[in-house]
Amino acid sequence: MSETSALVLFSGGQDSTVCLSWALSRYARVETIGFKYGQRHSVELAQRDIIREKLAGLGAAGKHLGPDAVLDLPALQSISDTALTRETEITFAATGLPTTFVPGRNLLFLTYAAALAYRRGITTLVGGMCETDFSGYPDCRNETIQTLAQAISLGLATPVAIETPLMFIDKSATWELASKLGGNDLIDIIIEDTHTCYMGDRTNRHDWGYGCGICPACELRANGWTQWRAQKT
Ligand code: ZN
Numbered sequence: 707m708s709e710t711s712a713l714v715l716f717s718g719g720q721d722s723t724v725c726l727s728w729a730l731s732r733y734a735r736v737e738t739i740g741f742k743y744g745q746r747h748s749v750e751l752a753q754r755d756i757i758r759e760k761l762a763g764l765g766a767a768g769k770h771l772g773p774d775a776v777l778d779l780p781a782l783q784s785i786s787d788t789a790l791t792r793e794t795e796i797t798f799a800a801t802g803l804p805t806t807f808v809p810g811r812n813l814l815f816l817t818y819a820a821a822l823a824y825r826r827g828i829t830t831l832v833g834g835m836c837e838t839d840f841s842g843y844p845d846c847r848n849e850t851i852q853t854l855a856q857a858i859s860l861g862l863a864t865p866v867a868i869e870t871p872l873m874f875i876d877k878s879a880t881w882e883l884a885s886k887l888g889g890n891d892l893i894d895i896i897i898e899d900t901h902t903c904y905m906g907d908r909t910n911r912h913d914w915g916y917g918c919g920i921c922p923a924c925e926l927r928a929n930g931w932t933q934w935r936a937q938k939t
Contacts, residue, residue: 710733710734710735711733711734711735711736711737711772711826711827711828711830712729712733712735712736712737712828712830712831712832712869713736713737713738713739713819713822713823713826713828713830713831713832714726714729714736714737714738714739714831714832714833715738715739715740715815715816715819715831715832715833715834716738716739716740716754716758716774717740717741717750717751717754717834718740718750718751718752718753718754718757718900718901719750719834719900719901719902720880720896720900720902720915720927721834721836721872721880721902722833722834723757723761723884723895723896723899723900724834724871724872724880724883724884724887724896725832725833725834725871725872726738726757726758726761726832727761727764727767727884727887727888727892728832728871728883728887729832729869730761730767730768730770730771731767731887733770733830734770735770735772736770736771736772737772737773737774737775737826737828738754738758738771738773738774738775739774739775739776739777739818739819739822740754740774740775740776740777741776741777741779741782741815741818742776742777742778742779742780743778743779743780743781743782743783743786743808744780744782744783744786748906749901749906749908750900750901750902750906751776753899753900753901754774754776755774756899757895757899757900758771758774760895760899761892761895764888764891764892764895765888775822777818777822779814779818782808782811782814785808785809786808809845810845811845812833812835812843812845812846812850812851813845813850813854815833816831816833816851816854816858816868817854817858819831819833820858820862820866823866824862824864824866829864829865829866829867830866830867830868830869831855831866831867831868831869832868832869832870832871833851833868833869833870834870834871834872835847835848835851835870835872835873836870836872836873836874836875836880837873837874838873838874838875838876848870848873848874851868851870851873852868854868855867855868871883876930876933877926877927877929877930877931877933877934878929878930878931878933878934878937879934880930881893881896881930881931881934882934882937884896896915897913897914897915898915900915901915901916901917902915902917902923902924902926902927903916903917903918903921903923903924904918904921904922904923904924905917905918905920905921907919907924912928913931913935914927914928914930914931915927
């Protein structure tokens with residue numbers, strides 16, 4: 707098992723792109739994993755290859771980028787909005803969670819990633835979970851993630867670490883981290899190529915990138931950008 711390699715959960719969104727860049731700056735070999743589960747914003751999957759190609763071309767760190775895997779998890783779709791009862795949908799709406807939210811999704815993703823990592827001889831997983839903007843997702847909390855790392859380590863009988871570089875920083879600080887890791891080149895990739903919008907909108911271009919500008923994901927991204935730019939001036 708190599709401690710110089712990592713597997714990054716890479717969706718093609720802003721957060722996971724910053725995490726991938728972070729991993730490239732510190733591990734000799736970095737592989738990526740993505741999940742296809744009928745997500746409405748599946749347009750982000752199409753952006754993955756474009757972003758990977760651009761990051762591979764960014765300086766010496768880009769040379770550390772290894773293979774990608776995309777796992778098909780159609781079962782997730784049957785437990786998302788399509789199969790939710792109306793009562794559950796109302797409860798979800800009341801908590802501010804999108805009805806496409808799959809309960810415990812990160813637990814499933816990390817467990818699948820750990821299984822693939824095991825096969826690939828990798829013992830470090832990297833994910834963009836973030837407690838600061840936690841938006842009501844209990845599976846993004848540090849305690850959840852680190853407890854899962856313990857369960858996975860026990861279940862695989864090998865120590866598995868889950869690194870979450872964005873856990874305690876807000877969206878403004880995520881832009882700043884991107885700037886520190888890859889300067890304007892990385893900021894440009896995030897704006898032009900990463901996708902965060904829940905509605906899958908890639909027609910409306912804002913200063914901070916593409917999106918509907920209204921959904922919770924766009925709102926977070928836009929606010930983070932505005933705050934970060936304000937600190938710069
Ligand atoms: Zn949006």
